[in-house]
Amino acid sequence: MTVSHAPVQPPRSRGSGARGPRLRLLCALCAALTMGAALLMGAPTRAAAEPGPAEGRFTSVDERIELDRNGVARVRIDLVLDAGTTPVTGPVLRVPRRIEADEADGHRRYRAVRTTDVGVTSPTGASTAVRSHSARDERLYTIGDRGAKVVGVQRYTITMTVRGLVTPGGEQDGFVWPAVLAGSAVHDRFTAVVVAPDAVLGADCASGGADCRAFTSGVVARFAAQDVGADRALVLRAHCPRGTFQDVDESYTTVKTLADRFPLDGPDLVGAAVILVVGGGLTLAHLSLICRDHRWASPVPGTIPPPPGTRVVRGTAHHVPQRSCPPEGTRPAEVGMLIDARPEFAHITATMLDLAVRGFMTIHREEDHAWTFRRTDKEAGALELYERTVLKKMFPKVKGRIVTVTSTQQISRAKGGFLTTREGIERRVAELGWFRVAPNKARARCRAVGTVVGLGGLLSVVLLAGPLGLGLWSVAITSIGLLVLAVIPLMPSRTPVGSAVREQAMGFRSFLVDLDPESVDWAESGNIFGRYLPWAVAFGVSEAWIDRFQELTDEGRYRPKFIWYEGLSDSPRRGQGELEALTYLVDDFAHALALATRYASTQSPEVTAW
Numbered sequence: 001m002t003v004s005h006a007p008v009q010p011p012r013s014r015g016s017g018a019r020g021p022r023l024r025l026l027c028a029l030c031a032a033l034t035m036g037a038a039l040l041m042g043a044p045t046r047a048a049a050e051p052g053p054a055e056g057r058f059t060s061v062d063e064r065i066e067l068d069r070n071g072v073a074r075v076r077i078d079l080v081l082d083a084g085t086t087p088v089t090g091p092v093l094r095v096p097r098r099i100e101a102d103e104a105d106g107h108r109r110y111r112a113v114r115t116t117d118v119g120v121t122s123p124t125g126a127s128t129a130v131r132s133h134s135a136r137d138e139r140l141y142t143i144g145d146r147g148a149k150v151v152g153v154q155r156y157t158i159t160m161t162v163r164g165l166v167t168p169g170g171e172q173d174g175f176v177w178p179a180v181l182a183g184s185a186v187h188d189r190f191t192a193v194v195v196a197p198d199a200v201l202g203a204d205c206a207s208g209g210a211d212c213r214a215f216t217s218g219v220v221a222r223f224a225a226q227d228v229g230a231d232r233a234l235v236l237r238a239h240c241p242r243g244t245f246q247d248v249d250e251s252y253t254t255v256k257t258l259a260d261r262f263p264l265d266g267p268d269l270v271g272a273a274v275i276l277v278v279g280g281g282l283t284l285a286h287l288s289l290i291c292r293d294h295r296w297a298s299p300v301p302g303t304i305p306p307p308p309g310t311r312v313v314r315g316t317a318h319h320v321p322q323r324s325c326p327p328e329g330t331r332p333a334e335v336g337m338l339i340d341a342r343p344e345f346a347h348i349t350a351t352m353l354d355l356a357v358r359g360f361m362t363i364h365r366e367e368d369h370a371w372t373f374r375r376t377d378k379e380a381g382a383l384e385l386y387e388r389t390v391l392k393k394m395f396p397k398v399k400g401r402i403v404t405v406t407s408t409q410q411i412s413r414a415k416g417g418f419l420t421t422r423e424g425i426e427r428r429v430a431e432l433g434w435f436r437v438a439p440n441k442a443r444a445r446c447r448a449v450g451t452v453v454g455l456g457g458l459l460s461v462v463l464l465a466g467p468l469g470l471g472l473w474s475v476a477i478t479s480i481g482l483l484v485l486a487v488i489p490l491m492p493s494r495t496p497v498g499s500a501v502r503e504q505a506m507g508f509r510s511f512l513v514d515l516d517p518e519s520v521d522w523a524e525s526g527n528i529f530g531r532y533l534p535w536a537v538a539f540g541v542s543e544a545w546i547d548r549f550q551e552l553t554d555e556g557r558y559r560p561k562f563i564w565y566e567g568l569s570d571s572p573r574r575g576q577g578e579l580e581a582l583t584y585l586v587d588d589f590a591h592a593l594a595l596a597t598r599y600a601s602t603q604s605p606e607v608t609a610w
Contacts, residue, residue, distance in 0.1 A: 057082055058091075059153075063192040065177060071166030071248035073177075077158040083151050090126060090144025091156060096178050097139050101167060101252060112251040113164035115139055126154040168248050172201060172239045179234040187228040192236055194221040198244045206235040272472035279453075279480035283487065288314075291491055294436070295499035302503035312496050322514070323507040326535055333386065335505045336538035337429045341439045341492040343422035345593045349586055350538035351390050351421075355383075356564040357530050360391060363585065364566045365578075371585055373411075375404045386424030393418055393596075412592040417600030434498030442491040446484060454481025509539045515548055517557065529560055533582070542586050550579040 062078045081091055098110035120128040120143050127145035134140075143156060167174045175194065194200070196219050203221035205212035212225040212234055221238040228234065292314040296306040301317040327335060332350035337343055356363050356373075360380060364372040375395045380388050393414045395403045430438045437445075457478030465471035494502060512532060520528065529549045536545035552558035560579060567578040 058187045060189045061187055061191070063179070064195070065162075065165075065192065066195045067166065067175065067197060067245075069197050069244075069246050071163070071168070071245045073162040073165050075158075075160050075162055077156075079156050079158075081150075081154045081156065083154065085151055087149035087151055088144075089142065089146050089149055090154075093141040093143070093158060094138045095141065095160070095162070097134065097137055098253065099164065099176050099178060109252045111164050111167060112253065113162060115160055115162050117159070117161040119159045121157045122155060123157070124153070124155045126150045126156065128156075163249055164251065166245050166248055167250070168242075168245045170242070172242055173244045175238040175240070177236040179236060188226070190223075190225040190228055190234065192223040194223075194236065194238050195219060196221070196238065196240050196244065198240055201239045201241060203236070203238045206237070268470050268472045271470060272476040275473060275476035276479065279476070280483060283480065283483055287487060287490055291442075291487075291493050292316075293494040293499045293502075294496050295494075295503075296496050298500075302500050302507060304497070304500045304504075306496075306500070316499070317503050320503045320507045320510070322510045323504060324511050326508050326532075327501045327504040330501065330505075331384070331387075332534040332538035333425050334429055334432065335501065335535075337425050338434050338494070338498060338502050339505060339539070341435075341489075343425040345590045346537055346540060347425055348390060348418055348421055348593055349589045350534040351387060352394070352589060353537060353586075354534035355387060355390065357534060359564065361394070362564050362566065365581055365585075369584070371408050371588060373406050375402070384424075384428055386421050386428055389421045389424050390418075393421065408588045408592040411589070412595035413599065414596045415600075417597040418593055419597065419600065432498075433495055434501060436493045436495055439492035442493070443488050446488045446491045450481050450484030450488070452481070453484060454478050457481055505539075508535065509541065512536050512539065512545055513541050515545075517552060527561060529558070529579070530562055530564065537586055543583055546579055546583050553579055 059080045059082050060078075061080075064076045066074045068074075077093075079091060081088075095115045096113050098112055101109050101111045118130060118132070118141060120130055122128050127148045127150070128143065129145045131142045132139060141158075143158070144150065165175055165177055167176070175196070177192070177194070179190070179192065194203070199219055200216045200221045203214040203216050203223070205214045205223050205225070207225065211227070212223065214236070215222045216238075221236075223234075223236050225234060293316055294312050294314060295301075295317060296303070296310045297313045298306045298310055301320045302323075326332075332354050333343075333347040336347040336350060340347075352361075355361055359376060359378050360383075361376060362374045364374065366372060373394060375391070380391055383391075393416075394406055394411055396415070397403070426438065426440055429435065435442075457474050457476070457480070460474045460477055461471065464473045512535065529545075533542065533545065536542040549558060549560070553560060565578075565582070567581065
C-alpha cells in the first residue's frame with residue numbers, strides 16, 4: 001500500500017468552448033485507436049501518482065495485518081504525518097487492485113485484490129473524510145477535506161478489509177502485501193506486522209533498494225524499514241504451511257501478449273482471409289456493377305439520340321471523335337461538373353466568362369494588374385439559377401442599391417462565399433439527368449459506409465483481439481473500411497445520356513487542345529477565341545488556348561474583337577499581351593473565389609462584410 005500526501009490542488013481552467021464536429025470526430029477516432037493499441041499490447045500500467053506535497057514527511061507508518069482462515073486480511077494502519085508549515089489536505093492511501101501471481105500456460109496473470117470497509121480516525125482532530133477513485137492497478141483513498149487543510153504533526157488510524165492477498169496451493173500458502181511508497185514524501189520509519197492463523201515458515205521483504213528487514217516468530221512475521229525515499233517499492237511476503245488457508249476467494253486476470261491477440265493460426269488467418277475476400281469482392285462488385293458509367297454502344301461515341309436498338313453497356317469510351325463545337329444546349333460549368341463529378345472553382349470562373357461573353361457584364365484590365373467588372377443592363381431573368389447567383393454574388397445589393405462595378409478584391413470578400421453557386425451547379429446537373437445518383441449523395445453514402453465499417457473494425461478489437469484472440473479479423477474489417485473510403489472518387493455513375501454528353505465534351509476538348517489554324521474557317525468562325533474561352537477554362541486548358549491565340553495575334557493572323565473585354569485603352573502598352581493577360585484573370589478570379597470560400601467558413605465579420 002502506498003501512503004503519500006494530498007497536495008493543495010489548483011483550480012482547473014475552464015475549457016475553451018465546444019469544438020467543431022470535425023474535431024469531435026477526430027477525437028473519437030484517436031480515442032478508438034488509443035484503446036485498440038492498449039488492448040493489443042496488453043501491457044499493465046500503474047496508476048499515475050498524485051503530486052506529493054512540496055514539504056513534509058511521514059515520521060512513522062505502522063501496519064498490522066491479521067489473516068483469517070479464508071485469507072481475508074484485517075488491516076490497521078497508524079501513521080504520523082509531519083506537514084510542516086505547508087498546508088496539505090491529508091495523506092493518500094494507494095491500495096493495490098491486483099498482484100502479480102505465478103504464470104499460467106506461459107501467460108502472466110494477476111490476482112484481483114478487493115478492499116472494503118475503509119474507516120479513518122484522527123486523534124489529533126484532522127479531517128477524516130475519504131474520497132476514492134480507481135486506476136488500473138490501484139485504488140486511491142484521499143483522506144481529508146480540501147476546505148480544512150492541516151499543518152504540523154497529524155496522526156491517523158486507518159482500518160480496512162482486504163481480500164486477495166493470499167494464494168493457496170503448491171508446497172506452501174503464500175501471502176503478498178505490496179507497500180509501494182510513491183510520491184515525494186519520505187518515510188522515516190516503516191513497520192508491518194502480519195499475524196497468520198498458523199506458524200509462519202518464512203518471510204522476506206523486497207525493498208527496491210531500501211534497507212528492509214524481515215523476522216518471523218510463531219504465527220507472526222515482522223517487517224521494518226528506515227528512511228524509505230520517494231518511489232521506493234516494498235513488497236512484503238510471508239509463507240505458511242500448505243492448507244493453512246481454506247476456501248480462499250481467488251480471482252485472476254490473464255495478460256495477453258500481442259502474439260496472443262494475433263496468433264496467426266488457422267482460425268485467425270482463415271477468418272481474416274475470408275473477410276478480405278468477401279468484403280473486397282463486394283466492394284469491387286459494387287464498383288463494377290453499380291458505379292461504372294452506363295453508355296450507349298453506338299458506332300460513333302457521343303451520338304444523341306443513338307440509333308434504334310443500341311444496347312446500353314457499362315464503361316467509358318476510350319476513343320471519341322474530335323468535334324469543333326460544344327455539346328448542344330449546354331453551358332461550360334454544367335459540362336465541367338459532368339466531367340469532374342464535382343463543382344470546382346474553374347466551373348464558376350467559366351460561368352463568369354460565359355456571362356461576359358453573352359453580354360451580362362464587361363471585364364476591364366487596370367494598370368495596377370487589377371480587374372474590374374461592370375454590370376450591363378441586360379436582363380438576367382432567363383438565366384439558370386446558378387448563373388443568376390454568380391451575378392448576385394459579384395454585384396450584390398448594398399443599402400437597397402445593386403452594385404454595378406466590382407473587382408476581384410471585393411469578390412474575395414463576398415458575403416457567404418460562392419457555396420450556393422456550387423450547390424446550384426450540382427442541382428442543375430442533377431436536373432439534367434446526367435448522373436444515376438447525384439455525385440454528392442453517392443460520395444456521402446460511400447463515406448458513411450466506409451466510416452462505419454472502419455470504426456467497427458477498430459471497436460471490434462475489444463471482442464475479437466481481446467477474449468477471442470482473433471486480432472487479424474479486426475485488421476481485415478478495418479482494411480475493408482479503408483478500401484471503401486479509397487474508392488469514394490469512383491462513386492458517381494453517369495447515365496447513358498450523361499456519358500454521351502461527356503463523350504461529345506471530350507471530343508470538343510480535344511479540338512481546343514489541338515487547334516489547327518489552317519483547318520479553321522476564320523470568316524465563318526467569327527470570334528472563336530472569346531466564344532470558346534469559357535469552355536477552355538472549364539476543361540482546364542485555358543492557358544494553352546490563350547497562348548495559341550496570342551501567337552496568332554502576334555503573327556497578324558488573328559485580330560480579336562471584343563465587346564466584353566477592355567484592355568489597357570489609355571496605355572502605350574495596349575495591344576501587348578492583351579490575350580495573354582486573360583490567363584492572369586482566370587487565376588486571379590479563381591483565387592478570389594477560394595478566399596471568399598475560406599472567409600465564409602471562418603464567419604468573421606471583418607472579412608464577410610462588403
